[in-house]
Amino acid sequence: MNDQTETIEQPEDETEDDYALRNRVVAAAIQAANDGDRALLLEVFEPLHPADIADLLEQVNVQERTKILQLAGDYIDGEILSEIDEDIRNEVIETLEPSVLAEAMRTLESDDVVDILEDLQDVQQEAVLEALDVVDRIAVEQALAYPEFSAGRLMQREVVIAPEHWTVGDAIDHMRAQSDLPEQFYHVVLVDPRHRPTAYVTLGRLMSSRREMPLQSITEDSFRVFDAVEYEGDIAYAFNQYHLITAPVIDENGRLVGVITIDDAMAVLDEEHEEDVLRLGGVGDESLSNSTLEIVKRRFPWLGVNLATAILASIVISLFEDVLQAVVALAVLMPIVASMGGNAGTQSMTVAVRALATRDLTGSNAFRVVRREAVAGLLNGVIFAVVMGIVGVIWFGSPMIGFVIAVAMIVNLLVAGLSGVLVPLALDKVGIDPALASGTFVTTVTDVVGFFAFLGLASVVLL
Amino acid sequence: MNDQTETIEQPEDETEDDYALRNRVVAAAIQAANDGDRALLLEVFEPLHPADIADLLEQVNVQERTKILQLAGDYIDGEILSEIDEDIRNEVIETLEPSVLAEAMRTLESDDVVDILEDLQDVQQEAVLEALDVVDRIAVEQALAYPEFSAGRLMQREVVIAPEHWTVGDAIDHMRAQSDLPEQFYHVVLVDPRHRPTAYVTLGRLMSSRREMPLQSITEDSFRVFDAVEYEGDIAYAFNQYHLITAPVIDENGRLVGVITIDDAMAVLDEEHEEDVLRLGGVGDESLSNSTLEIVKRRFPWLGVNLATAILASIVISLFEDVLQAVVALAVLMPIVASMGGNAGTQSMTVAVRALATRDLTGSNAFRVVRREAVAGLLNGVIFAVVMGIVGVIWFGSPMIGFVIAVAMIVNLLVAGLSGVLVPLALDKVGIDPALASGTFVTTVTDVVGFFAFLGLASVVLL
Numbered sequence: 036m037n038d039q040t041e042t043i044e045q046p047e048d049e050t051e052d053d054y055a056l057r058n059r060v061v062a063a064a065i066q067a068a069n070d071g072d073r074a075l076l077l078e079v080f081e082p083l084h085p086a087d088i089a090d091l092l093e094q095v096n097v098q099e100r101t102k103i104l105q106l107a108g109d110y111i112d113g114e115i116l117s118e119i120d121e122d123i124r125n126e127v128i129e130t131l132e133p134s135v136l137a138e139a140m141r142t143l144e145s146d147d148v149v150d151i152l153e154d155l156q157d158v159q160q161e162a163v164l165e166a167l168d169v170v171d172r173i174a175v176e177q178a179l180a181y182p183e184f185s186a187g188r189l190m191q192r193e194v195v196i197a198p199e200h201w202t203v204g205d206a207i208d209h210m211r212a213q214s215d216l217p218e219q220f221y222h223v224v225l226v227d228p229r230h231r232p233t234a235y236v237t238l239g240r241l242m243s244s245r246r247e248m249p250l251q252s253i254t255e256d257s258f259r260v261f262d263a264v265e266y267e268g269d270i271a272y273a274f275n276q277y278h279l280i281t282a283p284v285i286d287e288n289g290r291l292v293g294v295i296t297i298d299d300a301m302a303v304l305d306e307e308h309e310e311d312v313l314r315l316g317g318v319g320d321e322s323l324s325n326s327t328l329e330i331v332k333r334r335f336p337w338l339g340v341n342l343a344t345a346i347l348a349s350i351v352i353s354l355f356e357d358v359l360q361a362v363v364a365l366a367v368l369m370p371i372v373a374s375m376g377g378n379a380g381t382q383s384m385t386v387a388v389r390a391l392a393t394r395d396l397t398g399s400n401a402f403r404v405v406r407r408e409a410v411a412g413l414l415n416g417v418i419f420a421v422v423m424g425i426v427g428v429i430w431f432g433s434p435m436i437g438f439v440i441a442v443a444m445i446v447n448l449l450v451a452g453l454s455g456v457l458v459p460l461a462l463d464k465v466g467i468d469p470a471l472a473s474g475t476f477v478t479t480v481t482d483v484v485g486f487f488a489f490l491g492l493a494s495v496v497l498l
Numbered sequence: 499m500n501d502q503t504e505t506i507e508q509p510e511d512e513t514e515d516d517y518a519l520r521n522r523v524v525a526a527a528i529q530a531a532n533d534g535d536r537a538l539l540l541e542v543f544e545p546l547h548p549a550d551i552a553d554l555l556e557q558v559n560v561q562e563r564t565k566i567l568q569l570a571g572d573y574i575d576g577e578i579l580s581e582i583d584e585d586i587r588n589e590v591i592e593t594l595e596p597s598v599l600a601e602a603m604r605t606l607e608s609d610d611v612v613d614i615l616e617d618l619q620d621v622q623q624e625a626v627l628e629a630l631d632v633v634d635r636i637a638v639e640q641a642l643a644y645p646e647f648s649a650g651r652l653m654q655r656e657v658v659i660a661p662e663h664w665t666v667g668d669a670i671d672h673m674r675a676q677s678d679l680p681e682q683f684y685h686v687v688l689v690d691p692r693h694r695p696t697a698y699v700t701l702g703r704l705m706s707s708r709r710e711m712p713l714q715s716i717t718e719d720s721f722r723v724f725d726a727v728e729y730e731g732d733i734a735y736a737f738n739q740y741h742l743i744t745a746p747v748i749d750e751n752g753r754l755v756g757v758i759t760i761d762d763a764m765a766v767l768d769e770e771h772e773e774d775v776l777r778l779g780g781v782g783d784e785s786l787s788n789s790t791l792e793i794v795k796r797r798f799p800w801l802g803v804n805l806a807t808a809i810l811a812s813i814v815i816s817l818f819e820d821v822l823q824a825v826v827a828l829a830v831l832m833p834i835v836a837s838m839g840g841n842a843g844t845q846s847m848t849v850a851v852r853a854l855a856t857r858d859l860t861g862s863n864a865f866r867v868v869r870r871e872a873v874a875g876l877l878n879g880v881i882f883a884v885v886m887g888i889v890g891v892i893w894f895g896s897p898m899i900g901f902v903i904a905v906a907m908i909v910n911l912l913v914a915g916l917s918g919v920l921v922p923l924a925l926d927k928v929g930i931d932p933a934l935a936s937g938t939f940v941t942t943v944t945d946v947v948g949f950f951a952f953l954g955l956a957s958v959v960l961l
Contacts, residue, residue: 331878
């Protein structure tokens with residue numbers, strides 16, 4: 036049926052309309068800011084979601100942003116602030132009047148305040164903390180006591196709990212009697228007398244069960260708890276793997292201290308992915324809001340490492356100056372060797388890095404995956420050896436050149452397949468993020484081995 | 499405070515333990531299958547989540563998988579099937595007894611059946627459809643009538659609705675009286691008399707409101723509806739951007755036909771990520787479960803395209819055989835030009851592709867981003883020009899070679915920055931996924947321009 040049914044790719048027109056609309060909105064906001072027309076600016080903002088206002092602020096340049104923020108004044112609330120990319124959050128917060136900032140913070144839930152605070156500089160952090168009510172400040176300070184990127188930072192502290200022995204009726208009556216239920220909750224967490232979470236019940240299940248039913252008999256299988264110090268990336272993985280909606284968080288004594296909800300886990304999954312993509316692309320932590328100088332500074336180290344490895348490849352080539360001098364066709368063909376090896380290595384590496392991130396590549400199947408990559412590299416190597424052998428003969432009229440490039444192709448694609456999976460596995464083993472450093476190592480290996488095989492064989496055969 | 503607090507990277511020991519545990523479990527399952535010991539196999543499976551059993555089946559090889567499946571028999575239920583990677587789902591389903599398959603399908607919700615069916619071959623699809631009850635079959639067939647990757651395929655059809663004029667008490671009484679509420683729901687959707695969704699109320703809010711409160715007065719701001727034919731990737735984006743938990747889906751007349759929940763949106767977001775990463779790495783749709791021949795077949799076309807572009811670069815070089823013959827140092831330095839250009843281009847492209855995927859790069863800021871990339875490329879070019887100029891002079895004792903590589907570096911990094919953002923923008927404009935094809939185009943541009951600038955200038959200066 037796959038081929039019979041219509042498939043949606045990207046709905047072009049809609050996307051185009053969407054873009055056009057966004058562009059008009061951004062242009063209108065800039066216009067309003069330039070004219071100092073506050074009424075117009077607020078009119079532009081009115082229909083927008085806070086996340087879209089944050090995106091708008093990220094898309095304009097720094098001068099425009101300052102003007103817009105000053106004009107909008109107290110329209111900038113906590114929700115907008117918590118949506119703003121952390122790269123420009125410092126800048127935005129410095130632009131805001133202290134009173135506006137304090138008011139914005141007071142309207143947020145404690146986990147959102149924590150999320151904003153952790154990226155601020157100390158002076159700003161203190162200013163914000165002072166603006167909070169005592170109760171909120173204590174909650175925020177407790178959350179900040181947990182390590183960065185931990186469950187403790189991600190969780191909300193507001194949880195609806197019930198003793199294990201309660202019935203559905205007890206739980207409903209208890210909730211109906213409460214005046215301050217959390218804004219967002221989907222489960223009632225059952226706790227034992229020592230306040231340790233033991234199970235949970237969904238609100239939907241509660242609604243559809245008889246009053247006399249014990250809560251114990253309608254708990255969900257999906258129940259999982261996390262330690263407050265657990266790494267947020269592992270939590271996001273677990274939410275996706277086990278289809279969790281809510282998960283209780285416990286302290287070192289097993290006591291309930293908060294819950295994580297799926298929307299926060301989804302945001303973490305998205306951030307983790309962003310990090311992987313950028314690291315694989317040889318870019319650190321970077322966004323469109325960064326200034327030109329910042330991106331020069333952030334990309335420079337990666338280019339520097341790349342230069343060092345490229346020089347290594349050049350040194351290999353310089354060992355074979357004689358044969359290059361004798362047969363200039365080799366210099367012409369060199370980029371093909373490097374490019375094919377680099378590409379095949381990147382393919383194999385991308386699959387391995389992704390499989391490590393999704394826990395699909397483990398000790399159980401590592402050997403099989405390595406063997407598969409080696410054989411696949413060899414097979415593609417043979418295919419391209421034939422192709423390049425023929426190209427070499429036709430282009431340069433020399434069967435020997437054809438032979439040399441063909442053999443180099445086989446060696447290089449075999450090594451590319453192997454190093455593409457072995458390098459990420461090794462980095463993962465020693466605790467380095469494979470997304471971060473695999474690329475450099477893999478292309479260094481394919482360049483060095485490729486040039487060595489190609490020019491070395493050429494020296495033997497052609498000199 | 500950032501630098502004062504402890505930061506979690508990857509919790510090494512835990513991960514190691516985790517891996518070790520998984521490896522032991524996989525080994526035990528293989529052992530049980532080889533010994534034909536069903537009791538042991540089920541003992542291994544018992545503590546595992548269906549998603550983990552599916553992962554286990556993905557990690558063993560095809561012979562082991564067949565043995566395990568035959569031994570496990572009717573232990574393989576719908577939940578396990580729906581977690582299995584689509585690449586091996588056909589194989590697994592063929593291994594199962596028809597009666598086991600039919601029973602497995604009957605226990606699933608209709609959206610999970612759809613998810614499994616859409617990847618099956620026609621014959622298998624019909625066999626599964628026949629195994630379903632009439633009511634389920636009709637629901638599944640209706641879902642399959644929506645395009646692949648659409649909201650209609652992703653949604654569940656079971657929705658809890660309430661007329662707009664109801665109070666909290668009405669809604670609670672209605673739900674308490676129902677016998678077949680959906681397994682999973684977090685909102686009550688308000689519909690008008692023509693069954694069009696107009697708002698929703700969270701179950702939590704319902705619990706904390708007085709009985710006489712009109713539902714209309716406790717609706718959520720986050721309410722958003724999607725068309726049944728909308729692309730699932732756009733829906734996943736919207737869930738993450740607007741922190742949605744549930745979203746109603748409507749037909750072409752605006753009538754409610756189902757709801758999408760965040761756990762399904764999170765799974766789509768993860769799949770979209772996977773696609774982006776693999777495409778950026780020059781791999782199509784591939785997983786660790788693919789056989790060696792399959793990966794050879796899938797990677798071959800990408801390598802073929804790469805070969806074509808590498809030959810283009812070689813042709814450029816062949817234009818300058820004279821100067822290469824005269825100054826062999828140029829051949830030694832060529833890979834540095836190619837590698838630095840390719841790397842800088844990939845950096846700029848990665849940021850652009852990611853920003854397009856997250857809708858951060860739009861018509862409003864495209865010009866600013868292009869200018870930023872150009873200036874950043876130029877600045878890094880100047881820095882590396884100085885470095886390489888010095889290296890060139892020291893290594894080859896020739897100021898002229900230093901001068902040539904320095905100028906080539908500036909030209910190449912400028913072009914890399916520009917093409918890195920212009921190529922994805924152009925591909926996006928003409929409706930091609932920038933993740934899919936940007937890499938090839940960008941490195942072709944940097945190779946061709948780089949070699950042309952380097953060798954061309956060398957011809958003028960050195961010959």
